[in-house]
Amino acid sequence: MPGSDKETDLTERIEAFLSDLKRGGSGTGPLRGSAETARETTALLRRITAQARWSSAGDLMEIIRKEGRRMTAAQPSETTVGNMIRRVLKIIREEYARSRGSSEETDQQESLHKLLTSGGLSEENFRQHFAALKANVIEAINELLTELEGTTDNIAMQALEHIHSNEVIMTIGRSRTVEAFLKDAARKRKFHVIVAECAPFCQGHEMATSLSKAGIETTVITDAAIFAVMSRVNKVIIGTQTVLANGGLRAVNGTHTLALAAKHHSTPLIVCAPMFKLSPQFPNEEDTFHKFVSPHEVLPFTEGEILSKVNVHCPVFDYVPPELITLFISNIGGHAPSYIYRLMSELYHPEDHEL
Amino acid sequence: MADSGVTDGSLKKDEIERSKSEGRELTKEEKQRLRKEKKQQKKNKEKKDDNASQESEKEKKSVSSSSSAPQPPTQPATQKAPSAVPAPAPAVVPASETPAPVEKPAKSKAELKAERRARQEAERASKQGKKGETGQQAATGKPKAPPSELQPVVKRLPEHIQVDNPDVLKKLAKKLERQQIPLRLDYGYKVSLFSHLHQYSRKAPLTQQLSIPSSVIHPAIVRLGLQYSQGIVAGSNARSVALLHAFKQVIRDYTTPPNEELSRDLVNKLKPYISFLNQCRPLSASMGNAIKYIKKEISNIPSQCKEEEAKGKLLNCIECYINEKIILAAKAIAKYAIEKISDGDVILVYGCSSLVNHILCEAFEKNRKFRVIVVDSRPRLEGREALRRLVQRGISCTYVLISAVSYILPEVSKVFLGAHALLANGYVMSRVGTSQIALVAKAFNVPVLVCCETYKFCERVQTDSFVSNELDDPDDLIVTRKGKTQLEDWQQVPLLGLLNLVYDVTPPDFVDLVITDLGMIPCTSVPVVLRVKNVDL
Numbered sequence A: 001m002p003g004s005d006k007e008t009d010l011t012e013r014i015e016a017f018l019s020d021l022k023r024g025g026s027g028t029g030p031l032r033g034s035a036e037t038a039r040e041t042t043a044l045l046r047r048i049t050a051q052a053r054w055s056s057a058g059d060l061m062e063i064i065r066k067e068g069r070r071m072t073a074a075q076p077s078e079t080t081v082g083n084m085i086r087r088v089l090k091i092i093r094e095e096y097a098r099s100r101g102s103s104e105e106t107d108q109q110e111s112l113h114k115l116l117t118s119g120g121l122s123e124e125n126f127r128q129h130f131a132a133l134k135a136n137v138i139e140a141i142n143e144l145l146t147e148l149e150g151t152t153d154n155i156a157m158q159a160l161e162h163i164h165s166n167e168v169i170m171t172i173g174r175s176r177t178v179e180a181f182l183k184d185a186a187r188k189r190k191f192h193v194i195v196a197e198c199a200p201f202c203q204g205h206e207m208a209t210s211l212s213k214a215g216i217e218t219t220v221i222t223d224a225a226i227f228a229v230m231s232r233v234n235k236v237i238i239g240t241q242t243v244l245a246n247g248g249l250r251a252v253n254g255t256h257t258l259a260l261a262a263k264h265h266s267t268p269l270i271v272c273a274p275m276f277k278l279s280p281q282f283p284n285e286e287d288t289f290h291k292f293v294s295p296h297e298v299l300p301f302t303e304g305e306i307l308s309k310v311n312v313h314c315p316v317f318d319y320v321p322p323e324l325i326t327l328f329i330s331n332i333g334g335h336a337p338s339y340i341y342r343l344m345s346e347l348y349h350p351e352d353h354e355l
Numbered sequence B: 001m002a003d004s005g006v007t008d009g010s011l012k013k014d015e016i017e018r019s020k021s022e023g024r025e026l027t028k029e030e031k032q033r034l035r036k037e038k039k040q041q042k043k044n045k046e047k048k049d050d051n052a053s054q055e056s057e058k059e060k061k062s063v064s065s066s067s068s069a070p071q072p073p074t075q076p077a078t079q080k081a082p083s084a085v086p087a088p089a090p091a092v093v094p095a096s097e098t099p100a101p102v103e104k105p106a107k108s109k110a111e112l113k114a115e116r117r118a119r120q121e122a123e124r125a126s127k128q129g130k131k132g133e134t135g136q137q138a139a140t141g142k143p144k145a146p147p148s149e150l151q152p153v154v155k156r157l158p159e160h161i162q163v164d165n166p167d168v169l170k171k172l173a174k175k176l177e178r179q180q181i182p183l184r185l186d187y188g189y190k191v192s193l194f195s196h197l198h199q200y201s202r203k204a205p206l207t208q209q210l211s212i213p214s215s216v217i218h219p220a221i222v223r224l225g226l227q228y229s230q231g232i233v234a235g236s237n238a239r240s241v242a243l244l245h246a247f248k249q250v251i252r253d254y255t256t257p258p259n260e261e262l263s264r265d266l267v268n269k270l271k272p273y274i275s276f277l278n279q280c281r282p283l284s285a286s287m288g289n290a291i292k293y294i295k296k297e298i299s300n301i302p303s304q305c306k307e308e309e310a311k312g313k314l315l316n317c318i319e320c321y322i323n324e325k326i327i328l329a330a331k332a333i334a335k336y337a338i339e340k341i342s343d344g345d346v347i348l349v350y351g352c353s354s355l356v357n358h359i360l361c362e363a364f365e366k367n368r369k370f371r372v373i374v375v376d377s378r379p380r381l382e383g384r385e386a387l388r389r390l391v392q393r394g395i396s397c398t399y400v401l402i403s404a405v406s407y408i409l410p411e412v413s414k415v416f417l418g419a420h421a422l423l424a425n426g427y428v429m430s431r432v433g434t435s436q437i438a439l440v441a442k443a444f445n446v447p448v449l450v451c452c453e454t455y456k457f458c459e460r461v462q463t464d465s466f467v468s469n470e471l472d473d474p475d476d477l478i479v480t481r482k483g484k485t486q487l488e489d490w491q492q493v494p495l496l497g498l499l500n501l502v503y504d505v506t507p508p509d510f511v512d513l514v515i516t517d518l519g520m521i522p523c524t525s526v527p528v529v530l531r532v533k534n535v536d537l
Helices: A002-025 A034-051 A057-074 A079-100 A104-108 A112-118 A133-157 A176-186 A203-213 A223-230 A255-264 A301-307 A337-347 B002-021 B028-051 B061-066 B109-129 B166-178 B219-229 B236-252 B262-280 B285-299 B307-340 B354-365 B383-393 B402-411 B434-443 B523-536
Strands: A168-172 A192-196 A217-221 A235-238 A249-252 A269-272 A310-312 A317-320 A327-330 A333-335 B345-350 B370-376 B397-401 B414-418 B428-431 B448-451 B496-498 B503-506 B513-516 B519-521
Touching (some): A034 A133, A079 A133, A133 A327, A168 A255, A176 A203, A176 A235, A176 A269, A192 A203, A192 A223, A203 B496, A217 A223, A223 A255, A223 B434, A235 A255, A255 A269, A255 A317, A255 B402, A255 B434, A301 A310, A301 B383, A317 B402, A333 A337, B166 B262, B219 B236, B219 B262, B236 B262, B236 B285, B236 B354, B285 B307, B307 B448, B307 B513, B345 B354, B354 B414, B354 B448, B370 B383, B397 B402, B414 B428, B414 B434, B428 B434, B434 B448, B513 B523
Parallel strands (some): A168 A235, A192 A217, A217 B496, A310 B397, B345 B370, B345 B414, B414 B448, B448 B513
Antiparallel strands (some): A249 A317, A327 A333, B428 B503
């Protein structure tokens, strides 16, 4: 039967995606950038919308939530997956509201006035069936995909507004967004880049070779020299893994030190992050924030005798509080960290924060 | 007077040059003559300086006058015009135009003599024709001031932070050639901010350029130099102790040549050794202080003292120095520091500081309950050595890299740091990364304690890590991960530079306490201690 074929095909794809996520996070599989993950998630969600069996918006949201929970459980540190799911859920809500004819704003914002006058929350159970809903949702998801494809270019286009000539810019590790940003500015301006190598993964080396091949004068320094060199740096431009709801960052380890050093020298810290990295999570001190990889990276097995008597930690991420950040550059422009909460309320519905 | 002195002097000079090139020590008379010549030049130069003050820019004047080695001033071209001063010309090492090859010349004595004569004549002739200054020291543009006023205040700028000044390099090359020490060449592309520093490669040690047998440098010193440049002996205390032991060996093997005074001759003997060690790896502040002490002790030996007695005295002095300043100081510091360690502490240390390791081991023996977090950084990875030593004693340790410091700091109750030197403005000069740890500790409100012996206190002042630093081999940064070496051919890529700093300076507001053998002082009291020490001396 074509129906069950479609279903099995869909489940197969979902399983393949899940195992990909699981493998990618441990560092053994090929490293995928966040943009790729976001695109694949969105494509998969579009496929679910198209192929799964659902009759009303509520059903679809249930299905997506279920799959979404499984996906985020497969790789909790990959927050773009969760972000895309929440975006799609918001799209569904919007399309449903539009089909029903009511305007979007009144339904979504819970103001004190509404609470008092309506006399109880309106039960929105999304049970009504609309024929055109499927097509509308798929079209909206396609728009989202187009937006995702253009994010890096949008950010790179803003480069010349922020970099002047003869500057010294510092960055850490490897971020494809920052790479594109700097390469774009280098077409018109001459400046110098210092890359901190970010041990133990040393992704800074790749970044430095790539930048120098694009004609930018680059220097590689060790993580220990960040504060020593900071006094000669004009700007710090970094990428991040996630932007948290309070405007803070979850970035590669070593970024907090970099941010503190920049603050000490009053050097502006600019974060280039596309909108799909914005996550409604807040930083908690629980175990869910930090991710660890094999301590072999830090203390190799060749150090045999002492290994059993020593605790070795190899965290992957760092928390950077919003007070240390000067500016966020995203595909929709530049914002201060205090504005992030507002952007978030436009991207995600408050009920979707918990999947 | 000058002319006759010149013709006389030129003959003697030839003798001197010949003996130098053959590796013989200069006789006393020859040295005296050179000294006299130098004094003459200085006098004449001062006269000329007063005349042509606005044109000349001589910042090395104080340097040349203070250096007691019989080295005439650098560029013959900057000599003043009149013929009254041709004496410097023949006195200038004949190969001064271009640095001569280090190997002993294979030509015969007569040929060399004739060559030099011809060159001296030519120089004298050109000097006659020249009229004003050519002012070659325009590069740095330092205003010239009467040397007598500047001398006490402006200390001699060390050569190893003036690599971008070609005059200084030429002068160094001449000095090394006179002392028969090979010149070490810089390696690789240097980051523009650090073009004033040397950058050597570990794969090209200085000893490869030494000829065998080298009669000028004592073998213990050659061994020491090699150990320094390969990083086998590293760490401020270790280097100083090794240096002092090597000097003890030198003194044991030393015999005073006839008609020489031990006090002056031994000091002169040590100078080429120090140059050699400096070429292998720039001297640290503690080594500088130790050398100053030794030189002072040697020159204080009374002349009627017999050789054996004098040598015994010197050996004793060195023993005392090591004992007092390093070993006993460590014990005193440990005593103070243990008061600051309480049960249940989590102590963070960075890299491998012999003093901090000593303190932790002592505290553990006194049955304090604490655990240690060792922070390490690439490319030296010295923390692993500290880790081994601590684990051997049974202390429970955790190990992280410096990029994980913000993760681990909330657990930490105290930070103990070692120092390479303490500068007179309260800044702490230490291994690169120390200032970073102090910064993050301050942000988390964790107290930072620096442990440092007083012999490492230094009169220099410095505010950033650029002006005076050391550049290590840039190839150390290359790493192979997952079979790929990203930076393998970094030399081929024209715009790529690797920076491997060795030291950095920590501002005093990050440091809460300095523990020294004189007690626990704040960072800003360093110049007070220096003053007290100098008064004592």
